[in-house]
Structures are given as C-alpha cells and as structure tokens.
Amino acid sequence: MKVGFIGLGAMGSAMASNLVAAGHAVTVWNRSPAAAEPLASLGAKVVRTADRAVQGEAVLSMLANDAAVREVFLDGGLLDAMDPGTVHVNHATISLALAKELAEAHARRGLGYVAAPVFGRPDVAAAGRLNILAAGVPASVEKVRPLLQAMAAKVWPLGEAPERANVVKLAGNFMLAAAIESMAEASALARAHGVAAADFLEVMTATLFAAPAYQGYAKPIAERRYKPAGFALPLGYKDIGLAQAAAEAARVPMPFAGVLRDGLLEALAAGDEDVDWSVLAEVAARRAHLGD
Amino acid sequence: MKVGFIGLGAMGSAMASNLVAAGHAVTVWNRSPAAAEPLASLGAKVVRTADRAVQGEAVLSMLANDAAVREVFLDGGLLDAMDPGTVHVNHATISLALAKELAEAHARRGLGYVAAPVFGRPDVAAAGRLNILAAGVPASVEKVRPLLQAMAAKVWPLGEAPERANVVKLAGNFMLAAAIESMAEASALARAHGVAAADFLEVMTATLFAAPAYQGYAKPIAERRYKPAGFALPLGYKDIGLAQAAAEAARVPMPFAGVLRDGLLEALAAGDEDVDWSVLAEVAARRAHLGD
Amino acid sequence: MKVGFIGLGAMGSAMASNLVAAGHAVTVWNRSPAAAEPLASLGAKVVRTADRAVQGEAVLSMLANDAAVREVFLDGGLLDAMDPGTVHVNHATISLALAKELAEAHARRGLGYVAAPVFGRPDVAAAGRLNILAAGVPASVEKVRPLLQAMAAKVWPLGEAPERANVVKLAGNFMLAAAIESMAEASALARAHGVAAADFLEVMTATLFAAPAYQGYAKPIAERRYKPAGFALPLGYKDIGLAQAAAEAARVPMPFAGVLRDGLLEALAAGDEDVDWSVLAEVAARRAHLGD
Amino acid sequence: MKVGFIGLGAMGSAMASNLVAAGHAVTVWNRSPAAAEPLASLGAKVVRTADRAVQGEAVLSMLANDAAVREVFLDGGLLDAMDPGTVHVNHATISLALAKELAEAHARRGLGYVAAPVFGRPDVAAAGRLNILAAGVPASVEKVRPLLQAMAAKVWPLGEAPERANVVKLAGNFMLAAAIESMAEASALARAHGVAAADFLEVMTATLFAAPAYQGYAKPIAERRYKPAGFALPLGYKDIGLAQAAAEAARVPMPFAGVLRDGLLEALAAGDEDVDWSVLAEVAARRAHLGD
Structure with missing residues (x-):
C-alpha cells in the first residue's frame, strides 16, 4: 500500500521501518530531516514538506503530544492537502478532547480517522511487537489493518468512536x-x-x-x-x-x-x-x- | 518428619494435606474440631488439645491474625509445652511487632522460630504451589526446608530476622x-x-x-x-x-x-x-x- | 474620577454602586444590558458597547473567568480602544498565566494594569467592606487607590508583579x-x-x-x-x-x-x-x- | 470543695493553680514530685502517693495519653481507692475506646466519670480561659461544674456519654x-x-x-x-x-x-x-x- 508516515522519533522510526519491511511504499516526513536518513537507507522515500507525505491511501502519524498534532494537522492545514477517502491513523497519546476534535475535522472533509495509540517502547516497536489499540469507522479500520498488523503483536479493536482507543x-x-x-x-x-x-x-x-x-x-x-x-x-x-x-x-x-x-x-x-x-x-x- | 499443624482453615487444611501427602507424620489441631476431619481421612492424627500437637520436631501454624496467634502461642502457654529445639514455623500474616515478640519468646525458651508467610490462595495451596517467604536462624530454616518445599512452588529465603519475611x-x-x-x-x-x-x-x-x-x-x-x-x-x-x-x-x-x-x-x-x-x-x- | 466598570454580576454591581456612591463618574457596561439598569437608577451612565466604557482614567472589570476576560479584553480588541495611560483594574479570579499575558499586553500599549482580586461575597461588596489584593506598577496602583478604597475594608498591597495578587x-x-x-x-x-x-x-x-x-x-x-x-x-x-x-x-x-x-x-x-x-x-x- | 489533681505537666499545673486560686482545697500528686513544688507554694497540699490524692469529692486528672491514664487509674488500682460517689474528671485527650472502658469501670464501682478534654495551651490554662468540653451523667457534671468554671472561659456540655466529649x-x-x-x-x-x-x-x-x-x-x-x-x-x-x-x-x-x-x-x-x-x-x- 502507498502510505505516508509523519513523526520519526524513536517510536515512529521503528514503526515506519516495519512498514517498509512489510513491502509497503512508505513516504516519510519529519520536522528535523536528519531523523529520516536511516529510513531512506531502508527504502523509504523522504520528502521535505509534510503535504507531500499525505498523498497515499493512508497516513500514519506518531507525534509527541497534543500541541504537535494540532500544529501539524490542524493549524498547518495538512488535512486540506489530503484526498477524500484517505485514512489518517493517529498513534499519538493525546487528550480525549483533541481526539474528538480531530474525528470531526476529518469527517467534515471526507477523510477517514483511526485512533491507534500503542503500548510498547521503542525496542518493542522495532520488533514489530506493539499492542495497538484501534478505534474508528469500521471501513477505515479495515483498510489500514494490514499496516497495523505489520507493526503489532496484536491489534485490539475498540469500536467506532476514536476517543475510546485514547x-x-x-x-x-x-x-x-x-x-x-x-x-x-x-x-x-x-x-x-x-x-x-x-x-x-x-x-x-x-x-x-x-x-x-x-x-x-x-x-x-x-x-x-x-x-x-x-x-x-x-x-x-x-x-x-x-x-x-x-x-x-x-x-x-x-x-x-x-x-x-x-x-x-x-x-x-x-x-x-x-x-x-x-x-x-x-x-x-x-x-x-x-x-x- | 514428625510435625504438628495448628490452624485448619481453608489455607491451613490445604497446606497440611500436602505435608501428609509428602509422607510426613502430621498431628493436627484446630479450635473447632470439625475442620480436622478431612485431614484425618487423609491420614493425619487429630488431637483434642493444642499442646499435644506440638510434640514433634517442628510445629507449623496458620492462624488468622495477631490476636489468634497471641492467644494460642503466648497467652495459652503453648511455647512452654514444646521441647527445646523444636522449630515453630509461623505462616500467619502478622504485625512486625508481634513477629519480633515471638522471635524473642521462642529464643528465650531455646525454641526455633521461622517466619514463613505465604503468597497464594487456597487453590494454590492445595496444589502445593505456594510462594513461601522464609526468615529465621539458618539452622532452623534448614531443618524445616523439606516441609516448606512440600507445600511450595518456591521457598524465598529472606535472611535471619523473622520480621523480614513479614x-x-x-x-x-x-x-x-x-x-x-x-x-x-x-x-x-x-x-x-x-x-x-x-x-x-x-x-x-x-x-x-x-x-x-x-x-x-x-x-x-x-x-x-x-x-x-x-x-x-x-x-x-x-x-x-x-x-x-x-x-x-x-x-x-x-x-x-x-x-x-x-x-x-x-x-x-x-x-x-x-x-x-x-x-x-x-x-x-x-x-x-x-x-x- | 471618570471611570468605567465592566461586568455587572452580583459582585460587579455591588462594587460599581460603591464607586457611584463615592462620587465618581461611572460608566458601566455589561454583556446582557438588563443587569445595568439598577446602576443607571443610582446615577451610573450605561453604554451599549464595551469600548465606550473604557474612555475614563481607569477601567475596572469583574468578569467570571479566564475565558470571559480573554474574550472581552484580548480577543475583542478592547485594549486598543483605551487611551495610553489608562489604568485597567482587573478584579477577576484568573490564572497566573493569563495574569502575566495581560500584564504584558497592557504594558506593550502603554496602559496601566493592576491585578486586584477580592475576598468577600456580594453582601460584603455591597457594604464596601471587601478585602482587595492589589499588585501592579506603583504609579498605577496609587492612581486607582481612591477607587479601591471606596469598595474596601482594606487594600492589601502585594508588590509590582500583578500575578502576585492572583x-x-x-x-x-x-x-x-x-x-x-x-x-x-x-x-x-x-x-x-x-x-x-x-x-x-x-x-x-x-x-x-x-x-x-x-x-x-x-x-x-x-x-x-x-x-x-x-x-x-x-x-x-x-x-x-x-x-x-x-x-x-x-x-x-x-x-x-x-x-x-x-x-x-x-x-x-x-x-x-x-x-x-x-x-x-x-x-x-x-x-x-x-x-x- | 475538697479536690484532688493528678498530673502536673504544663497544662495540669496551670489548671490546678486556678482551682487553688478559686478557694478549693486541692491535693496534688505527680509522678515526679518536683513538678508539685510550685503548687505547694500556692497553697496546694502535695502528697507522695496517688491514692492519697483521690480522697476528696472530686478528682481531676490531666495525663499525657492512653498509656498514662491506663497505668495510673486502671492498672494501678486507683479506682479502688476512691469512695463511692467521688467524681473523676478526666481532662486527657484519649481514645474513644479507652473513654468507654473508663466510663464502665467507674460506673461499676459507683464512681462518677466526666470526660472533660480541653482546648487551649498552657498560657490559656494559666489565664483560666480554657474551653472545656464536658460529657457525663448530669449529676456528676453538675457537681464538678464550679471546678470547671474556675478553669474555663466556657464549659461546653456535650451530653451524657463521655466519649462524646472525646x-x-x-x-x-x-x-x-x-x-x-x-x-x-x-x-x-x-x-x-x-x-x-x-x-x-x-x-x-x-x-x-x-x-x-x-x-x-x-x-x-x-x-x-x-x-x-x-x-x-x-x-x-x-x-x-x-x-x-x-x-x-x-x-x-x-x-x-x-x-x-x-x-x-x-x-x-x-x-x-x-x-x-x-x-x-x-x-x-x-x-x-x-x-x-
């Protein structure tokens, strides 16, 4: 699948590398470009601006906190750069308030939204053994399931309302x-x-x-x-x-x-x-x- | 080994039955005699007074709380009925204050004292799979080790001062x-x-x-x-x-x-x-x- | 003194009435105009828009919380409607973060800012017996001291940094x-x-x-x-x-x-x-x- | 009134001195005799054993804690040295459990018992301005009321069950x-x-x-x-x-x-x-x- 990945800290890098290893076409973006280099060597395509990382069927993001998610996706206008039907999988640990706000903002634009916070530290992520909590509209969750499975020991379905996973x-x-x-x-x-x-x-x-x-x-x-x-x-x-x-x-x-x-x-x-x-x-x- | 067992609630009964099963000669006593009957059928000797249960090389007890331990062993004069050299293994969950008082009372009379509280519920005890914490003078602990092992998945040595196990x-x-x-x-x-x-x-x-x-x-x-x-x-x-x-x-x-x-x-x-x-x-x- | 008063809840109304009684020329504004009527009968001038209430030497405000203060003074552009040198006395119980933000916003425009939260319920305010905590640049505090004293049993000076009063x-x-x-x-x-x-x-x-x-x-x-x-x-x-x-x-x-x-x-x-x-x-x- | 006072710490000494000043015939006892000397100079009679301090119509005590009260009155047999009808006023801050035990022990012997813990530090006690909480059988409380009033700014009646005062x-x-x-x-x-x-x-x-x-x-x-x-x-x-x-x-x-x-x-x-x-x-x- 053609996917984007945004946010390449220790967790994000490990997760993206498993997507590459599973054969997906992964385009990555990170605020500080240096973090993307190891992924380039694994076969990921590195882009300079976030909007170029959201052109695939799905976009996964692993950002640090509410402020980072808000800045990149809401204030930065990234949602407007996505094609309708694209599914955004948000792995960050964020507030329930932001989770609800994001779900609405995606729905309004015809975008899919899956909340998918994870349990596991970077070494677990690198081994593809995360426990991933997933909540969202069933069709969206189904679409990205192969991606989640490439990174997880187990995917835990938690229903339709995204904040349930959060x-x-x-x-x-x-x-x-x-x-x-x-x-x-x-x-x-x-x-x-x-x-x-x-x-x-x-x-x-x-x-x-x-x-x-x-x-x-x-x-x-x-x-x-x-x-x-x-x-x-x-x-x-x-x-x-x-x-x-x-x-x-x-x-x-x-x-x-x-x-x-x-x-x-x-x-x-x-x-x-x-x-x-x-x-x-x-x-x-x-x-x-x-x-x- | 010739041993006594005092206190036949759900835990004590299960523990004593494992001693019997391991081939030890077990004499049991309980305040209300009815609780002793199942053990009699397994081969334990049932006695009517506590002093007759403390005549072996070791006495194990599993009583409910500080008050019960104090009443049976200190106020009831049971320590005076034991021969010097007998080792008392106390499995009860008791206060540190009583643990220290008991250790001194035993030492004064030349009796051994091992604090041996357990982790595990009655079903675990019945399966002989308790985790037993054991603290006491090394010679005393060594003497009763075969008894403890007959009831335990593992015996955890915790040093010489009994209250350490507590x-x-x-x-x-x-x-x-x-x-x-x-x-x-x-x-x-x-x-x-x-x-x-x-x-x-x-x-x-x-x-x-x-x-x-x-x-x-x-x-x-x-x-x-x-x-x-x-x-x-x-x-x-x-x-x-x-x-x-x-x-x-x-x-x-x-x-x-x-x-x-x-x-x-x-x-x-x-x-x-x-x-x-x-x-x-x-x-x-x-x-x-x-x-x- | 010619003063404005913004926010006419139970507290604000009682406080403003004491300013009128002390002989000050008071212009009042409240979001819902009905609350201003009793003050009109006491002699206050009632205006329809907040900007017309900030034309005096000092503006006092008693709003409900951070959101209301932010909306009226920062988002609403009210600070830009004040003449340089005007002193704003903020009686609201607000966060320290907003207190600091307000102090900077006023200073940037050459406006005075005095944080003056109060202890006392409406009946105490009506009696002019509040305890008023006051912090701000000394010249600003001195300028509004007669106003505060008209409402207070005692004014407690708390130094220059406004957030100290808060x-x-x-x-x-x-x-x-x-x-x-x-x-x-x-x-x-x-x-x-x-x-x-x-x-x-x-x-x-x-x-x-x-x-x-x-x-x-x-x-x-x-x-x-x-x-x-x-x-x-x-x-x-x-x-x-x-x-x-x-x-x-x-x-x-x-x-x-x-x-x-x-x-x-x-x-x-x-x-x-x-x-x-x-x-x-x-x-x-x-x-x-x-x-x- | 002929009264005894037991326990001459900072509080007890100050309280007893007010009884002397009010004209009562006060006999005092303290474990360490030195503490009694100042009271002797005020006119109190000092005795060497506690039983000689309990021969009056009333005995007041101000001891440090449960252990001291238990030792002097219960274990020491002092209750048996009192004449039936004597009223014991206990000013100590003690547990409710001991309060109930004392009430029963006094009643069994035909002795009166008034729980009378106090609010106030030594300087307040010296000034005769304590707040005294008093609970006990009404006849007993009435009998000692003049004594309490000699030491108190106010006596607060709290009903019949002594532990209510405690x-x-x-x-x-x-x-x-x-x-x-x-x-x-x-x-x-x-x-x-x-x-x-x-x-x-x-x-x-x-x-x-x-x-x-x-x-x-x-x-x-x-x-x-x-x-x-x-x-x-x-x-x-x-x-x-x-x-x-x-x-x-x-x-x-x-x-x-x-x-x-x-x-x-x-x-x-x-x-x-x-x-x-x-x-x-x-x-x-x-x-x-x-x-x-």
Whole structure:
C-alpha cells in the first residue's frame, strides 16, 4: 500500500521501518530531516514538506503530544492537502478532547480517522511487537489493518468512536504509573525494615507481579539507575495530566491519580528532568529519609 | 518428619494435606474440631488439645491474625509445652511487632522460630504451589526446608530476622491492594467514556499486566461479582492496617496506603462485609455515580 | 474620577454602586444590558458597547473567568480602544498565566494594569467592606487607590508583579476549600459517634475557629442546606483547578488540593451543580454511609 | 470543695493553680514530685502517693495519653481507692475506646466519670480561659461544674456519654492539623511565586482566617521557627492516630487525615522530634524544593 508516515522519533522510526519491511511504499516526513536518513537507507522515500507525505491511501502519524498534532494537522492545514477517502491513523497519546476534535475535522472533509495509540517502547516497536489499540469507522479500520498488523503483536479493536482507543491508552498509562508508585512505596517500606529493594522486588516480580510492566520498572528501582529514561518523567507527568483531564470531563474521582500527580511533581521539583518516571522510587525514599 | 499443624482453615487444611501427602507424620489441631476431619481421612492424627500437637520436631501454624496467634502461642502457654529445639514455623500474616515478640519468646525458651508467610490462595495451596517467604536462624530454616518445599512452588529465603519475611508479605499485600485500586479507578474512567470494564481489563491483563495478581482480580471487577470472596474485605482492611503500622514504626510515608485505607473503609461503611476486597471497584464507580 | 466598570454580576454591581456612591463618574457596561439598569437608577451612565466604557482614567472589570476576560479584553480588541495611560483594574479570579499575558499586553500599549482580586461575597461588596489584593506598577496602583478604597475594608498591597495578587487569591481560595473539607470530615466523624454536626460546629466556630471563613460555611453544613449557593460548586472546582495549575507551573506538590479536586468532582458527579461548594460535607457523609 | 489533681505537666499545673486560686482545697500528686513544688507554694497540699490524692469529692486528672491514664487509674488500682460517689474528671485527650472502658469501670464501682478534654495551651490554662468540653451523667457534671468554671472561659456540655466529649476533642485537633497543612501548602505555593509566607499569611489571618487557630500557627510558619513547640510533633501525630482510630471504629473515610498522617510521618522521618507540629510547613517546602 502507498502510505505516508509523519513523526520519526524513536517510536515512529521503528514503526515506519516495519512498514517498509512489510513491502509497503512508505513516504516519510519529519520536522528535523536528519531523523529520516536511516529510513531512506531502508527504502523509504523522504520528502521535505509534510503535504507531500499525505498523498497515499493512508497516513500514519506518531507525534509527541497534543500541541504537535494540532500544529501539524490542524493549524498547518495538512488535512486540506489530503484526498477524500484517505485514512489518517493517529498513534499519538493525546487528550480525549483533541481526539474528538480531530474525528470531526476529518469527517467534515471526507477523510477517514483511526485512533491507534500503542503500548510498547521503542525496542518493542522495532520488533514489530506493539499492542495497538484501534478505534474508528469500521471501513477505515479495515483498510489500514494490514499496516497495523505489520507493526503489532496484536491489534485490539475498540469500536467506532476514536476517543475510546485514547481513553484506554490513558487509563493504561495511569495503571503503569500506579504500578511504579506501588513498587516505590513498598520498596521504601522494605528498605526501612532492612530488606534491600532488589531482594523484595525479585520476589514480587517473579511471583504475583510477573508481568512486563512490573519487571521493566523494577530494574531501575532496584538498581537506582534512572538514566537513560525508558519513559521520561515529563512525558509521564503529561500523561497523568491527560488522564486527569479525561476524568474531569466525565467527573470520575481518581485519588491514585492525585497522588501520582504530586509524586511526579515532587520529582520534577527535585530537578529530575532527564530520567525515567520510575524515579518515583527516589521520591518515596526521600520522604522516608532513607539514606543512600 | 514428625510435625504438628495448628490452624485448619481453608489455607491451613490445604497446606497440611500436602505435608501428609509428602509422607510426613502430621498431628493436627484446630479450635473447632470439625475442620480436622478431612485431614484425618487423609491420614493425619487429630488431637483434642493444642499442646499435644506440638510434640514433634517442628510445629507449623496458620492462624488468622495477631490476636489468634497471641492467644494460642503466648497467652495459652503453648511455647512452654514444646521441647527445646523444636522449630515453630509461623505462616500467619502478622504485625512486625508481634513477629519480633515471638522471635524473642521462642529464643528465650531455646525454641526455633521461622517466619514463613505465604503468597497464594487456597487453590494454590492445595496444589502445593505456594510462594513461601522464609526468615529465621539458618539452622532452623534448614531443618524445616523439606516441609516448606512440600507445600511450595518456591521457598524465598529472606535472611535471619523473622520480621523480614513479614514485612515482605505486608508490602506484597499492599501492592495487591494498589493493583486492585488502580484497576478500579482506570475501569471507572473507561466506563465513564463508554468502554466496558471487561473490554478494558481484557486488553490490560493480556498485555502489560499479564500477571496473576491482575488477572485474578480483573475477573470479579469485570463481572461485578464479589462473592464468594477470594480474599475477604475485612482481612484486606486488616492487612493494609498492618502495612501502615509497619510504615509508622519505620516512619515511611505511604500515600497510596492512605487512599487504600479510605477506599476499603468506604466499602465497609457500605455494608460490604462478606465480599472480595476487589469491591474497591464498586467504590470507585459509586464515587463517579456510574449507573448500573 | 471618570471611570468605567465592566461586568455587572452580583459582585460587579455591588462594587460599581460603591464607586457611584463615592462620587465618581461611572460608566458601566455589561454583556446582557438588563443587569445595568439598577446602576443607571443610582446615577451610573450605561453604554451599549464595551469600548465606550473604557474612555475614563481607569477601567475596572469583574468578569467570571479566564475565558470571559480573554474574550472581552484580548480577543475583542478592547485594549486598543483605551487611551495610553489608562489604568485597567482587573478584579477577576484568573490564572497566573493569563495574569502575566495581560500584564504584558497592557504594558506593550502603554496602559496601566493592576491585578486586584477580592475576598468577600456580594453582601460584603455591597457594604464596601471587601478585602482587595492589589499588585501592579506603583504609579498605577496609587492612581486607582481612591477607587479601591471606596469598595474596601482594606487594600492589601502585594508588590509590582500583578500575578502576585492572583496567586494570593488562589492560595486563599484553596484555604477556604480546605477549611470546608476539614469541617466536612470532622462533622462526619462527630455524627458517626452520635454528636450532631450543628453541636460540633457550634463549639468549633465559637472557639478555635471563630473566623468568618468557618462561621460562614458551618451554617450550610450544620443545616444541610446548600441553596442558594454562596459560592457555587462549579466555580469552586474551577478555582481549585487554577490553584493546581499555579502549583504545576512552579512545581509545588499540594496533596490537600488533590483531595479537594476529587471531593468536588464527586459532588459534581452526584449532579450537584447549583449548590454551594460546602456540599463537600454531603460527600463526606455519603462516603461514611451516614443516613439522613 | 475538697479536690484532688493528678498530673502536673504544663497544662495540669496551670489548671490546678486556678482551682487553688478559686478557694478549693486541692491535693496534688505527680509522678515526679518536683513538678508539685510550685503548687505547694500556692497553697496546694502535695502528697507522695496517688491514692492519697483521690480522697476528696472530686478528682481531676490531666495525663499525657492512653498509656498514662491506663497505668495510673486502671492498672494501678486507683479506682479502688476512691469512695463511692467521688467524681473523676478526666481532662486527657484519649481514645474513644479507652473513654468507654473508663466510663464502665467507674460506673461499676459507683464512681462518677466526666470526660472533660480541653482546648487551649498552657498560657490559656494559666489565664483560666480554657474551653472545656464536658460529657457525663448530669449529676456528676453538675457537681464538678464550679471546678470547671474556675478553669474555663466556657464549659461546653456535650451530653451524657463521655466519649462524646472525646470525639469532639479529636475532631477539633484534626481540624487544627488541617488548618496547619492548608497554610503549609498555600504558603509553599505563594513562596514559589515570589510572595513571602509572612506576607501571604498576614493577609489571610487578618481577613478570612482571623481566628486563634490560624493566627497562632501562622507565626511559626512565617518565621520558620518551630521551637519551642506549642504542640509537639509527636503528640500531634498521636492525636491524628486517635482520630483515625475513631474514624475506623465508625467507618468514616477521612482523606485529609491520611494526608496529615503522611505529612507528620515525613516530618518525624526528617528527625524533627522536639518541634511544633506546624513544621508541616517545612515538609511542604521541601517537597517543592524551595530553597532557604
């Protein structure tokens, strides 16, 4: 299929490379052109302006946040450059409000829109093993299914309203943060009673919590090494904010989200910008005045 | 080995039956004698008074809480009925304060003491697949290791001070409660935006949270069926209280524990006594005024 | 002095009437003209378009929120209709971000800008007994001081940067909400042990908490009557959100603010729109399943 | 009236001195005799054993906590040394559980029992200006009313069940702690935006929060001086624990209490033992990484 891909950060590059590998004709665009070079060497066509990347049957995008999506697709007029019938697959983790606004803007122009946020870090994306949440008009989802399958371990259909996929993504990221905080507090308790965090977490992640979410974050907590960041603290803070905004819109009290907000804010106040969000464990340890 | 077993609730009975099956000579006692009958039919010797169950090389006990352990072993004078050198293996989930008091009381009398709380529900115990946390003087732990292995998928050594095993158990149960609450809040958020809890939890427990703790509790939450209780609400509340007491003793702030305390208290205030503690999901739904 | 007044809700009308009474030549404008009639009868000049209300030496405004302020003054081009040297006194409770944006927009056009949020409800405003927080360039503040004094029990100078007055207002409203929540939880505790909320609150507000903030909100809580609203629930929720946004900008964890957000959200979820924000007491009572 | 007074700390000494000044024949006892000397010089009779202090018509006691009350009155057998008809007035801040146990123990022996916890610090007690909460059998309360009035600005009758006075005291202390925490968080927010805590708190405590509770604690927060302690941190932590225990008994969720528990615990973890509990302001400032 002739497809465009917009947004070539670590995630986007890995995802686009799997599309190329699956034999699709992929045209890529990124704000800073350097990021596109590796994909060119794999066989993707690199273009200088975004409008030239939206001429295929489908356009996939993996941008950083609401502001980037809004700037490129809405303010930048990119939707007007697409032919009717083109399907836009938006992989970004965005607010429900923007999700709804985008769905309407696409529909108004006769464009397809599929919300397709993903679970998985860059290494998982590179292996083509993402879990992709997909919501949109059935015909649109069906059209892009081969593309999604080229990048995914599994595609999870979530119905017609695009924001359904986004709320699942936000609720899932909230659960990740909660898992981290629960390890953080529990490890502080264990340490304060003489049990090393590594010993405690080894038991937990080999038994009740033998799941990727826990095993992945237990490692930096046990080793107290938060760089390089698997998922950067400011992004984590942003996502909890998106979950809280979604909760506000539907009037859902979420006390754990409030605790997470404060913990992440405390980590940011400590100057920890360029670290993994599992640095929540250091916040918990500082509050208990556990020494190094 | 000649062993005694005290406390034949659902857990204790399942554990004792595995000792019998492994060929040990097991003498059992329970406050209400009826619970001992099935074990008699398996080949255990049933006695009428607790002191007659503590005459072997080791005594294992699985009692409900601090009060029961204190009553049977300390107030009841059972320790004085044991021969020096006997090792007492205490499987109960108890406070760190009682754990230390018991360790001293045993040492004073020349008795061995091993703290050995377990992870796993009755069905896991029946299958001999518990995870057993074990802490105590090495010689004592070594002596009872064959007994523990007859009941366990794995025995996790946690050092010499018995309360180390207890704090790991309490921290682990806290993490379970936190996992439930995070599913509760996230599911309320999903439901409020039109995604069924079952659909949301299916994605989560098949991907990032593909672990026993999540899969086990996702089921009652998705089905909104909290009876029969896998782990009863009042016991869960008690265990969070024990974790908070351990946190207080070592001065460890645990904001998630505070949220859990209030959520469980709210469930109890609603009159939910005889239900699984995953009923926290109903608390979250009520707060958001989600209809049935 | 020749002054304009924009925004004639309950607060603005009461404030403008005191300016008239003090002998100032007041021109008023309100989006819906009916609200201006009572002021006309007092001697104010009523105009049909906002630009005609900004021709004096000073313009005071009391609008509902960020959106209204932005629409009237920034998007509506009203700043361009003012003569250089005119001082705009903004009494609204707005975000720190908008406060800074407004200060810059005024400075760029040679206009004065004084942030002057107030403490006090409509009856206090009518009595000319408001506490007015004032921050801005000293010359601007001095120029409008007679106007402020005509409406105030006391004017509190808070320095040059306008957002300083706004942060004090937001922090103060946060403290009000915290006072309500503390009465709500404490009253629930008292009621649950057989002491009527009215009896409990009578003791408190006559002794340790003999302050307007407590006495004013103890009344609806004791009587369980939340209509008419002294300060409406949705406005209270909005203000806690502004405080949280200010906290986010400066990275200040505020756990009480998180609890308040959830409590107010729970009240909103219960359908309580048109009530006083002290309805937090009903949220606390419902959580404890206290009957009526 | 011939009365005994037990417990001569700062509060008890000040209270007993007012009884002497009012012309009552006061016999005093304190565990460490040195504390009784100033009272002897005022005219009180000092005795060496507690049983000799309980021979009057009434016995007042002001002991530190549950443990001290239990030791002196229950374990020490002091109740058996009193003549039937003697009324014991217990001024201590104790748990509801102990309050009920004491009421029953007194009734069984034909002794009167009045729970009479107080609001006010030592200087207020010395001035005879305490607010005294009084609950007990009416005849007992009437009998000791002249004594209470000699020490009080006002006596607040709270009915017959003694624990009613205790729950009001605990709920009131919870409200004090909440007032401190709200000033702590609000001051951190103000400071982070450039407004000194002293400036912020001056506005608040002169306007909406012009009450003793706020004015008293605003001073140490503004000056960042927490010694000498007006109310010591460990005592404050204890009282929040008593409030939580009362909430647990009646199943009342109290999220603010949970936040306070963690804040006080964090202060204790920082090694702040001998300080006022308004040191919560330093906890809030540390979390926001505000410099000195």
